[in-house]
Amino acid sequence: MARIAAVTIVLATCQLAAAAGPIPLKPSQAHPAVQVATEIEIDGVVIAKAHLPALKGAERETAVRKMPLTVRGALNYDERQLVRPGAGETPRSIRHYRQASATLRIDGEQIGRALAPEHQTIVAETREGDGVLFCPNGPLRREELDLITVIGDTLRLDGLLPAEPVAERAQWAVPSDVMGPLLGVQGVSDCSVRGQVVEANPRYAKLEWAGTVTGAIEGSAADFEIRAVGLFDRGREMLTQVNWAVRENRRPGPATPGFEGIIKTRFALSPIALSEPLSDQHVKQIEVVPMDESMVLELREPGLGIAARHDRQWYVAARDRGSVTLRRAVGPVVVADATIRRLPTGRSSAAPTLAAFESEVRAAAGERFGTVARAEEWATDNGSRCLALVVQGVVESVPVEQRYFLVLHPGGEQTSVAVTAAQDVADRLADHDRDLIDGLTVFQPQSSTPAPPVRSASRPVRRR
Known part of the structure; x- marks a missing residue:
């Protein structure tokens, strides 16, 4: 399997000194909300098959076309956890997007994507092992849903951390029910991702994760090779940076194309007070539990x-x-x-x-x-x-x-x-x-x- 170049992370500290004894990495629940800044980079090829009628029968050869794809995007939002993972209920958060846009270049053609202003409020949840995003104010378009669904979804980001304190260089396994939603994979069949503390001092711990995941996306088999680095603020008791580099190999599916390439996402998180869109008063006015009508999508052909x-x-x-x-x-x-x-x-x-x-x-x-x-x-x-x-x-x-x-x-x-x-x-x-x-x-x-x-x-x- 091809190796992925190491991801670098710039630490706003001096070189980390070795920490003595096990290091606690339990995230705090005291922060009312976090501000998230995300950068997205995708480089690879889309693998598209010729469209054929939805008929079962003799196998037919279909033309396969590989088209170069690059994506550069940014997502900036405030997020409030409503139900935290591990609380015995469906994990759920509410977000207010201040920016959500991307530029795609596929096969030489440039396409812009942006989240409509009326869809700035988004609810995220994990249901039956799958991440779900919806807008309580009206149906999203498929392009908007694709835009805001990225590797490393912050609702489950804390699942990367070990439940107990760990010694420096000691490893822990990241469970499949965490990696599945983080990667957007349904039905994880194999997960061998492990994390470790590579350096630590009294203020920060630098973390690394590496491994592979195999599963399915929308009925299509997919393999992932994962490398990620993160920074845990021991004073604030939270992850403040996570950078992902993921090599994906996804075969064409029954309704969606395949993809081969590298996806990079960079997350910067900082604690904030509750902003008005995330306030108790605002949350009470919207439907944060998805109903049938909030899960539909809108197709619009101008x-x-x-x-x-x-x-x-x-x-x-x-x-x-x-x-x-x-x-x-x-x-x-x-x-x-x-x-x-x-x-x-x-x-x-x-x-x-x-x-x-x-x-x-x-x-x-x-x-x-x-x-x-x-x-x-x-x-x-x-x-x-x-x-x-x-x-x-x-x-x-x-x-x-x-x-x-x-x-x-x-x-x-x-x-x-x-x-x-x-x-x-x-x-x-x-x-x-x-x-x-x-x-x-x-x-x-x-x-x-x-x-x-x-x-x-x-x-x-x-x-x-």
Whole structure:
């Protein structure tokens, strides 16, 4: 395994003298809040496979493209621990972001990312071994979620420390339930990360961590080689600096690309008094425990004039000038593809019937049209009328279920949604396509500036 160059950390002290006896590294719970400054550097390649329909069947060769990626970003926020790890409840904190931005350059194209001002309040928690971030003021976009999800998440940073005092150069194991959330890994299968005190004096202790982690990210196998250094302030009883250098090797997954490269994050932490956004009064006014509506994401396609709210198992898989395709994946399983298309304004404004909609779909499909399993219509939560047709048939020798939707918006606009799922996983799709359509709205399309290409370029920054 390739070695990672040692990370250096500048200590604002003279050379550390050896400390006698075991060194206590238990973090204090007396600090009301901390101010966090984070720098992000990513250098590597994104490994993207050609988009194929969500069908199971014979293995097919897919073109693989490797695209150079660099990311430079900064996250600055104040954080208050609401429930600390180890308290017997779900660890949770609230953050107020003062800055969250990054510049990505992928395959020669530069893309900017920033957290919207209305999303400056973020709640972080660890649920079932996975880190979760959400905004109680409204749904995040996938790009925003990727931006603020980074290696070394501060909610679990203290988990790097040993539970008992340790002697200088003595090592301790960092458990997998700490490393998983810190790396954004679900289902850690192997963890061999160990920490040690390399130098100490009465004021500070310099720490190092090294090892490997193997697990999965969004259904894709991933390996990590970790090197990190930190500074523990013995007077304040807290980590004040942690620098990470992580070599990641992630294979392409069912809905997201792979990544090979090095991710560096540098954290500087200092204790502060509670700021107004983190005050008791403010916390009481917001929902800090995630509800279903706070966990959804928002898709917004300015060039198409389409917006949709969806759960976190839908990912953008492809874009063209007239449509956007989402892929639903649960773990390693591809469940369905959903292509959303804004229909031309010249279509008939007369309210179509289900029978007329079926005739139109049948004519477009021709011999590929199968057997109608269900036809229905309903009014969406946004006041639109939706016509739905579920057809079962065979595509490329694979039994499939195709779901066709025509959404008639209150302003007369029309949107079509075509969903394809293999029949043997259609039960896992359930009504999640209907939920997607219930959150579908339209707006005036912007100028013809194309949307950024779908390469999940911000994904190596992390996503949850």
